[in-house]
Amino acid sequence: MFRNHPFGFILAVLLIPVAIGILILMWWYLKCRSTKLEFVGRDVVLERGLLSKNRTELSAESVRTVNVYQSLLDRMLGVGRLSIYTAGDEPEIEVLGIPRPHDFRDLIKQQQAAT
Incomplete structure (x- = not known):
């Protein structure tokens, strides 16, 4: 996921304290795995x-x-x-x-x- 969109990944990690980052990362992970x-x-x-x-x-x-x-x-x-x-x-x-x-x-x- 990081290699695919490194800036998007870093942004999602930075948004984890707001809980939006976790949702973004979960959606992205499921999309990659599917x-x-x-x-x-x-x-x-x-x-x-x-x-x-x-x-x-x-x-x-x-x-x-x-x-x-x-x-x-x-x-x-x-x-x-x-x-x-x-x-x-x-x-x-x-x-x-x-x-x-x-x-x-x-x-x-x-x-x-x-x-």
């Missing part, structure tokens, strides 16, 4: 949600473009935004604050090369 991006077989699977689930599956062969965006601070902290495109102009999967986004991009490229 998003999962993984490989299942040869598919890229994004699952979001804690009580109700939203699951998006893409075949690694259908991935056209993988875009990784990192600001200077993101690069220093090792996080970034990962966007996966298949056929259109809008990303099918977009995940913010993913640790080591280049490693996941490399995994997709390895899966594509294996076919």
Whole structure:
């Protein structure tokens, strides 16, 4: 959580004495824990949600473009935004604050090369 938004994290910690900080940190933690991006077989699977689930599956062969965006601070902290495109102009999967986004991009490229 700190690497994703360090200034927001520090602000939330400073607001703990007012009790708003605890609520912010709990909401943020649950939001982070309810998003999962993984490989299942040869598919890229994004699952979001804690009580109700939203699951998006893409075949690694259908991935056209993988875009990784990192600001200077993101690069220093090792996080970034990962966007996966298949056929259109809008990303099918977009995940913010993913640790080591280049490693996941490399995994997709390895899966594509294996076919």
